[in-house]
Amino acid sequence: MTEVHSIRNLCFVGHPSSGKTTLVDALAHLTGASARKGSVDDGTSICDTEPEEQEKRHTLQMSVVHAEHGGKHWTFMDTPGYPDFVAETDAAIFASDLVVGVVSCASGVTYNLRKKMERARHLGRPRAIVVTNLDGENADFDTLVEELRAAIGEVCVPALLPDGSGAAFSSVHRTMLDPESPWRKRLMDRVMDACEDEEALMAYLDTQEITEEQLDRLMPHAITAGALIPILVCNPESGLANENVLEYFTRFAPAPDEYEIKDTDGQVIERDENGLLEATVFCVKTDPHVGKVCFARIWSGTLHQGDTIHGETDAKPEKLGGLFRPIGTKREPIESAGPGMIVAFTKVEHLKWGESFSTAGGEIRKVAPPETPTAMLSVAITPKTRADEQKLGEALHKLEAEDPTFHIHTDSATHELVGHGMSDLHLSIIESRLKRRYGVEIEMATPKIAFRETITKPSEGHHRHKKQSGGRGQFGEVYLRLRPGESGSGIVFVDKVVGGAIPRNLIPAVEKGIREIAGKGVLTSSVVVDVEAEVYDGKFHAVDSDEASFKMAAQRAFRDGFEKAGPALLEPVYELEIHVPTDVSGTVFSDITSQRRGHVMDQWNEADGTITVIKAEVPLSTVQTYHRELNSQTSGQGFYSMVFKTYAPVPAQEQARILKENAAKHDDD
Secondary structure, eight states, X not given: OOOGGGEEEEEEEESTTSSHHHHHHHHHHHTTSSSSXXXXXXXXXXXXXXXXXXXXXXXXXXXXXXEEETTEEEEEEEOOSXXXXXXXXXXXXXXXXXXXXEEETTTOXXXXXXXXXXXXXXXXXXXXXXXXXXXXXXXXXHHHHHHHHHHTOTTEEESEEESOSGGGOOOEEEGGGOTTOHHHHHHHHHHHHTOOOHHHHHHHHHHOOOOHHHHHHHHHHHHHTTSOEEEEEOBTTTTBTHHHHHHHHHHHXXXXXXXXXXXXXXXXXXXXXXXXXXXXXXXXXXXXXXXXXXXXXXXXXXXXXXXXXXXXXXXXXXEOSEEEEEEXXXXXXXXXXXXXXXXXXXXXXXXXXXXEEEETTOOOOOOOOOOOOOOOEEEEEEESSHHHHHHHHHHHHHHHHXXXXXXXXXXXXXXXXXXXXXXXXXXXXXXXXXXXXXXXXXXXXXXXXXXXXXXXXXXXXXXXXXXXSSSSOEEEEEEEEEEEOOTTOOEEEEEOOOTTSSOGGGHXXXXXXXXXXXXXXXXXXXXXXXXXXXXXXXXXXXXXXXXXXXXXXXXXXXXXXXXXXXXXXXXXXXXXXXXXXXXXXXXXXXXXXXXXXXXXXXXXXXXXXXXXXXXXEEEGGGSXXXXXXXXXXXXXXXXXXXXXXXXXXXXXXXXXXXXXXXXXXXXXX
């Protein structure tokens, strides 16, 4: 059994092109996980194995690499730089014991990096930083360190120091071994800020020194306590100082038993290999050869090959098909795995992303996974051919199981299959995977707006339906009064017929006709709501009147009255919560109010005033592609969530435009 204190689970996060994947490739080679150092540029990376990743030369999904080296059991997790794939990054942060922010001197400290490091802090994970591309033109280590301290906090202190920047960068050394560096005292202070050993603390106050033996014990604790975010430096591409970074992680990266993990009841989970199995699925992938593969982090207990496990649902327990250590696309079979380990297993169909599990019959203590961000873009999905249509549903559900930020549903109002994702890039990757993995081709378009129709004033409607074409004819005459109903009342049918003007057995046909036309709509084929329809008179024929006749007469009478009653369109209004850098918040605020018919409800600052949060109510029709404009306004640094709020009247000018477009569409049809 692997000793929990020897485990090192690291995930690497940062901006695109910061060097995350190249660093993981370098560490995988140094630790023996790969026979050669992979390269993003030539498509040999151990991490970027999907064709879409190799084509774009960017990581688009999390990759897990296990290695054994230097007496440690390593798991390196590479993550996408693009915020469009935030669920993959969050999953890796959740499963890790050290979140390593990778920052390139070429791009500096980005909002994307700050956000991911803040996410790690929020999830209670220890953090470190690796600086790359220090040998580039205009690189300046000292300036970058000050940027990091200003953006993330003064807990950021260099633990490795370069001998220069730009062309002068040729080696690194440990800060603790440089008595001339002003960072040495700051680093020791940070380590001792988290020290709980009173004897060691008193010795430091006397000597202002920390021994190497004390460092091995105290520095990991300072990192887990959040008192220190060590800054390291290397050049993953050339190999310069990669071994120094690995040596630092070997000595000082926190082990799984050096900080607390709590269940949703707030109880600390003990890292006991003999205890109850407690584990969480943090990633799901589909393998073309073995099917569904679950990646799991074990918090306590031991998982054995062949165990039968059950999740949080009432699904029948299932037996593992195989237990593995993942090494990129390869899987190394193992017999068992204990606390702190990250493993993969197959043939368990009922477990889903974020679900905790235990062995059959065991009590499940849930560890809450990261909250899934709200999808920002919706598209109507249409299969290209009949063959695609037959395979589409199953293929989409498999992709949905892999990605908690992608989901599908059929809109009951528009009858469209709608897919929801984080961005155009995100959904284009979904489209590509559909075609490559499952042979399904689709077309994507902006979804229809599910308007509602109503009336604004009372009116009367009438229609006589009469048809005679030999034999038995058709006859039915209906008089209606329409009145605006209360919000949320739908269609209220009132029967006020007296004296047998319409026989009692035909009244249900009148109601059915009204409800059918209300369901289809009068103006735009949208559902009619909040109308009270009163039938008060009519005529019938003893021979020719039947249900079909009165149903038709009622529909035409309703249409007649509706068109006289000040018909109005109602549009869905959503509540948006928009997070943007404060320096561009004015532009975003103005765009919402002046260009999107939005109403700002509240506004406040977060992250020491660097982020502004705007809460607004905005018509859906103006924000269907809002992520594109927000990306442009914030240089890709803004994001938002949206939830349905209510229906509201469409302004007269906008209603006229919609009705004109609708009429033109019907003319074309």
